[in-house]
Amino acid sequence: MAASAVRAAGDPVKPAEQLLFMADHLKTVRVPADLVYRFDKGGSLVPAGSEEVHVRLSRSSKGVSAVVSDAAGAAPFALEAPLQGNPVILYFLEKDIAEMGRLTGGQPRYFQKRIRLALAQGPAITPVTAELDGKPVPARQIVIQPYLDDPNHVRFEKLVGKRYTFVLSGRVPGQVLLLKSEVPGEAPDLARDFVHPLQTETLRYLGAKP
Template sequence: MKALPVLALVFAAAVSGSWPAQAATDFSAAEQSVFMEDHLGSLRPPLTLHYVFRKSGTMEEAFDDKVDLVLTAQPDGSCCAASPQFFTGKRAMTLPPVEGAKGNPAILYFLERDIKEMQRLTKGQPNYFRKRIRMAVYQGATVRDTTLPYRGKPVAVKEFSITPYLDDPNRARFEKLANKSYVFLMSSAVPGGLYGIRTRIGGASAGDAPLMVEEMLIDGAGAAPKP
């Protein structure tokens, strides 16, 4: 499945092949950094990128798990063909491999799982959530430069934050989850370019504990900042 060349052109002919497309030359800075850069170009396969996944909050049971992205060389020796191992044991998910990967497919694997969870929680349609995320990255991402620890040393990270459902015209259908935020942490100082992704659904008021927090951080990273 050669998903990544398509992803690089449209932000996301996602792992499922169903992310909405847009004009091939019309991309925001956030889209370019998160979905279109050659995150894997400097890597020398075979190797595996390891990520730590944590879920917490008051809505559902918390858990810790892991996500591995197994990278192997293309027939010409270039990087990479990518195969995911998303969660372990009874939580393990079946996701398709990606050939000719340039951007880091772990980002889209995370988002596809997130969208399935949104569908489970709200009974909404996956393509609707994909569209809201795409439009938020395209139109409304907040960008901030920060520094975070990686393997005991500070590294430069660019943070892209979105709230795709806050101004949703259909917000009333998903009101409990409307304040959900997404933070993409990108850094050329970590292998694969992805420091981490974090989502957060806040409580009913500012002082309440969050309903749900999910984060996927590269192994060796410190804690992601709150959005």
Template sequence: MILAQAPIERSAITTLLLSAVVCTTTLPALAADPSEFSRAEKLVFVDHQLANVKAPASLRYTFVKSGSLEPGFEDEVRIDVKRKGKVCCTVDGNFLSGERKMKLPEIEEAQANPVILYFLERDIREMERLTKGKSGYFRKRIRMTMVDEAKVRDTKISYEGREVDAQEVSLNPYETDPLRARFEKYAQKRYTFVLASGVPGGVYQVRTALPGALPGDAPVLEEVMTLAGPAAGDKQPSKK
């Protein structure tokens, strides 16, 4: 399986995105003008986020679920980046643990960090569970708003005691949904991706939040995955 990488047609990337982690079909890379992608798509799904990871390496992410909707928990996500021959990179993922663990296939020739796809795949399965809707529909909404409605802004993060330049991509897939009434309870759900080339793997944080009824209320549901750093004993070079 090949993770989406530039340059390829949007038709190819949109077929692959958010289904890459649950299918075994390899899709060919088709030549196209990279300008066909929105800035949000490039940042989240296309950029070579693994460029600063020296394989073999392992990256850890904390995962925290909270909110009033359901009991929360804290867990961990791990991706293992390795070479196969002269090719880099092949990625294995361990997403959560115990009964929450999500089975993931190995992704070959990855350039973008698949931890984003893993997070979104779990999110889509949760939306399907909570709403009884169809996973394909939720994938479509995320994809469409990533192209047409996502907002991108420059920001800064703190990582290992230093300030790092980053980009934040945010979207509300269900706010403008023509079928919003079917999922009204989740219409204000917001997705935020924080990307930074100066941290290992290029992905600092991914989070979703369903706000409370009133301004200032705690979120009804929030899930946050944040880079903790290389696995113990695995020091990775970082951009100063």
């Protein structure tokens, strides 16, 4: 998901794009390392489930490379050196985009473009206090709703209010603390009822291993 894919030539990179796709998330990680996350999903749109996701980092003369794997036992993708960004962000988004395609019959590239456009519009980066191992840590949060103004939303009305939350912290190896997508409940205002969501998917940092 190259951040520049929907930007006109010469347009500046927005801070949210920089933080998610261009920052050096791995600069404080002691490589080799295995960054471990838990992916949970629940709701009425897809079956509930939970699995571990591993980002295995290795180093060569060219720099850091990564292999991402989940409960399927296979590597959804590998990224070659030199790598700076945490590939778990791409893993989470590609997984979400594929599911959007299955639920709607639409093309994954369409949903990918909507997410890129939302980030290219310059959403706020909000300082927040998050939790790591039961302790508060400073973090930065980005929230987007890519489909609210989608001219084709009639094809997926239940999903039009879907919200994505990205929480990153320099206190976390790889910086990614939480990634979350939520489909709001069927209230009169579909964009706002997140108290009773139809669907949630959360990827949360668990720890790092050598």
